[in-house]
Amino acid sequence: MYSIDSIGQILRPKQIVLVSKDSVITDLVYDSRKVAHAEGSLFFALKALRDGHRFVKDAYEKGVRSFIISEDDFPVHNFPEANFVWVADVWQALQQLAAHVRQQFEKPVIGITGSNGKTVVKEWLTQLLAGDKKVYQSPKSYNSQLGVALSLWNLSDDYDYAIIEAGISMPEEMAHLETMIKPDIGIFTNIGLAHAGGFASKVAKIEEKVKLFAGSHTVIYPSKYGFAPYLPPAITSFTFGDTADDSLQVEVLDEEARNQQSVLLLHYKGNTEKVRIPFSDKASQENILICISTLLSLGYTLTDVIQRVGRLRPLEMRLQLLNGKNNCSIIDDSYSNDLASLQIALDFLHQQQQHDKKTLVLSEMEGMNAKLDEKLFKLLDGQSLYRIILVGPALANLQQQLKQPVLYYAETEALIQDLDKLAFSQESILIKGSRTFHLEDLSQLLADKSHETVLEINLQSLAHNLQQYRSLLPTGVKLMTMVKAFSYGSGSFEVANLLQFNKVDYLTVAFADEGVELRQNGIELPIMVLSPDEQVFDSLVRYKLEPEIYNFRILNAFIAFLRRKSIAHYPIHLKMDTGMHRLGFLPNEVSSLVAVLDAVAEVQVKSVFSHLAASGDPTQDEFTQLQVDRLNQASAQLKDALGYPFMRHIANTSAIARHPAIYMDMVRLGIGLYGVDMDHKEGLDLEPVSVLKTTITQIKTLDVGETVGYDRRGVITRKSRIATVKIGYADGYNRHFGNGVGKMMIRGQEVATIGSICMDMCMLDVTDIVANEEDEVLVFPDLQQAAQSIGTIPYELLVSISSRVKRVYFYG
Structure with a gap:
């Protein structure tokens, strides 16, 4: 245990002000959103993509009373109960403290x-x-x-x-x-x-x-x-x-x-x-x-x-988020159990806003002793949980100490026998355990069974990509993220929860139903709905969704609806057609638009924006600038008439990478968030977010002259081994991938399709590789190459993956 006074001596700071020098530090914190045990936390105001000094106030309000800072003129008088340690470099101080612990x-x-x-x-x-x-x-x-x-x-x-x-x-x-x-x-x-x-x-x-x-x-x-x-x-x-x-x-x-x-x-x-x-x-x-x-x-x-x-077991090292029975969300992190990884898993549990009830199932840890017992109690005591279910004899004493409702089982088998009595329903359940307790058995019983083809979505990679683009933005530029089309096939509230936790400024959906689902699952961020029609006006208002207004018909209809409901100053977003010629007000309509808006109190313009037609094409940069100029002209005209400020935005993913001069007040991040780099910007290190996988159902050997699939399109020209895999066009695997066009990967080896793609399955020629039934198959080894092979774009492949394909979310 270290006191803040002893840590100050280790760091040899420039200055130190201690209100309570004997405060014991148990947790190192760098993110005000992840404060679990505030009384024992030491907050490091790291300067990274965001300056940690900006979040000292948030941490203080959550109960943190010890801080490492580097700004000489930081207003410590605003935090009268706090200890402050001034250092030259907060990063260096954190690493210096870690090095000291290691030396002991x-x-x-x-x-x-x-x-x-x-x-x-x-x-x-x-x-x-x-x-x-x-x-x-x-x-x-x-x-x-x-x-x-x-x-x-x-x-x-x-x-x-x-x-x-x-x-x-x-x-x-x-x-x-x-x-x-x-x-x-x-x-x-x-x-x-x-x-x-x-x-x-x-x-x-x-x-x-x-x-x-x-x-x-x-x-x-x-x-x-x-x-x-x-x-x-x-x-x-x-x-x-x-x-x-x-x-x-x-x-x-x-x-x-x-x-x-x-x-x-x-x-x-x-x-x-x-x-x-x-x-x-x-x-x-x-x-x-x-x-x-x-x-x-x-x-x-x-x-x-x-x-x-000989006793080694296969590793599933990723924290997984699964759909559970009875409308539950299952967070399976049952492969290891220690204090640090438990804290990470609890942070992820609290990101989930789709259920008010949050439950922890926790087994005992390796080497439990009095010191570990005390640390575990302090970690759990500060958690806001619906209930805690403890498994293992070493945790029996905790049952009496914790304030939350606690159930105790000596072994996993007893817990499983009690499943009906526990009646898990409409809750987020974190399952965290040591391997010896086999809590993965519980996870399998609680998770929904579905199609064996899965889309694995790495939420950590999505967060990484978000930070990559955020690092390009100057201070003050807001970030809108696109979660339309089921988050480009990646999910709904699962993705939105992460974006909300990472404090993006806006979400955008294509249809009101998508926004309603997000609201019903605890998403509180502002949500813009693209191209709504009159039938969804009631849902927009009921769920506080902000419509894109793109023509006079919709504008007048929405104003009339709000007037009937006696609603004033409802936020709207005006779409200007600056050259895409899909939706939006044309430049010559701005004067008429001003006349309508100036005469009503029912709506208030939140933003004026447009959609770039070719921001990723260097040969079209002149046209891109023309679109920007047209939006600026329309915005200036509207601002002069309305007399109040609003945001302007036109930069999409490609424009974020290629046109920093047009960031305006907000940018809209889409396909890049999901790891597809269409612009190959130097220094932008994106990670793939989605991986579509299936398995081999059967392998058979066929002789020369045999045929494979409908219409006998696949002709065997040599003795061949043919594998049938569990994905077809009903899952979103396009029929154009048939007859050798599509390439999949088994054990690191690429193989081609043979024959036509069926509704629920397709066939691969595995003659030249080692492959067995039940082997895992990577459906798109290279997403961009796959898209090019059938004359489309990665967007289409992602959004075409059927909702019947099970989504498995993991973090790590």
Whole structure:
């Protein structure tokens, strides 16, 4: 435990004002929306995309009383009960505190870096060591400058090992991570394409990553990547590979993959043993070999390691949001359980606004003791929850201590037997547990069963893309996000909840029904409805939706409706047709528009906007500027007549990337939010948000001359293996993808369709690859290439994915 006074001494600040120097700090906070235990929180006013000093007031109002700031003239007199510590750089102070905590830990720290596989290796190592060691690990993929600092805060001598990830995307980042982590043992997983854009070359990326191991005594890595020349001379390399090389510690003599399993023949210190692993892909084989090599380097015998590997379970490392029975939302985070990841999961639970009732199902954690009991109580005691369901003997005492309604079960089986009695209905349920309690069984029982083809939506990637575009905007420019067409196929309130949590300024939907659904699921942001008609006026007003007004017919009808309801100053958005020639008032209609608006009190113009026809096409930039000029002229005319301010906006996704001069008062972010980069702007690092997956139902071998599918379009010209997969045109997989046009991916290998696309399924030629029934299939390996192959655009492919395809949301 650290007091604010002791933290001040660690940081050696420029100035310190302590109202209560003995205040005990339990939580490090950088986001005022994520304050859980205000009394023990220390708020760091980080300057990133947004300046944390702007949110000190929010944190103070939530009960936070200790702050790290850097602005010399910050008005601390407005916060008379607060402790303030002034530092030169808040980021540096956070990392300095994390480094101090690390220095108090005298047991081995394992640091992991690499392009891919860091989190998998960390989780598997934790599983493998858990039999006789207590392991502290950084939660989920908390491997950034911020994530590592937060991860180290809870490190204590209660643990035998600490395993910390380190991820970088740019030069000069790893030195900061090394200062905090100071790993005794290093693991370098691999070197690949991840974040390649931030480095001049592959060698430059390797040289940056190995800085993590500056003070390590041993580094484990696959020999094929050739990291040895880049490591400091004093480091001992522990390597594995499949070539007869004297420098190898572990030699892979043979490998065989079959039926989603592998058998590896390993040679180590004169012993040769077979190890069976429940995975067949190359990446999993390599990750497990890293784990095996790590345990061997720690002194475990090959026989002991092989026995432990046999108990490994597949990892589902992502927090998932699923549709549940009885109109519930299920948040499944049942693969691990520690204080840091529990806090992350609770933050995600509180983002969900679709249900008033929020329930936590929590199993006991590994290595429960008095100190962990106290920390867990403090974390849960501040949570606003409908009920808490505790599982495991070590949590029995909490039942009496917590203020919220609490149910207790000694084991998961007893909880499952009580499901009917618990009567889950219309609530958001977070299921958080250690692997030994198998709470995933509960999740499966509560989740809705549906079509096995799924669209996986990564909400963390969506938040990342939002921040990428937000970073381009000057202070004061508002952000409207498009969630029309089921959020480009990605969902409804699930996406809107995240956008609301990240404080976008406006949402836009295509139809009033979409806006009504968002309001019914707790979305309170302003919502603009595109092109409404008279039949939805009542819904607009009842659910506080703001209409786009695009012609005199709709304007006059809406004014008349509001007059009958005795409503004044209702917000509207005027659509101007500046050249798209789809909807909107033409420039020569502005005078008549002014005359109507000037004579009524029923409506108030919230914004005047237009839609760019070709903002992504450099050859059309002159026309784009013409549209901007026309909107400015119309806006000026309206402003002079109306006498009150309103917003102007015209910049869509492409314009945000290509035309910063036309941001005006607000921009509208659409397809870019969902990870589709149509403009390839330098420095804009978008992540794909949606992945459409299906599975192989059956594989059969057909002889030359046989045909596949309707109308016998698929003709077998060689003896072939044909796989039937569970997706068809009723799911949104366009019929034009038939007969070899469509490409899917199985185990990293691309295969083509054969025959016509059926309503509920289609067929793939898998003759040249290893494929088995029930294998996972990636439907669109490259979304833009898939769109081009049938003469359309990525937008159409995304919005065409049928609502019967199950959406699975995850965060991480």
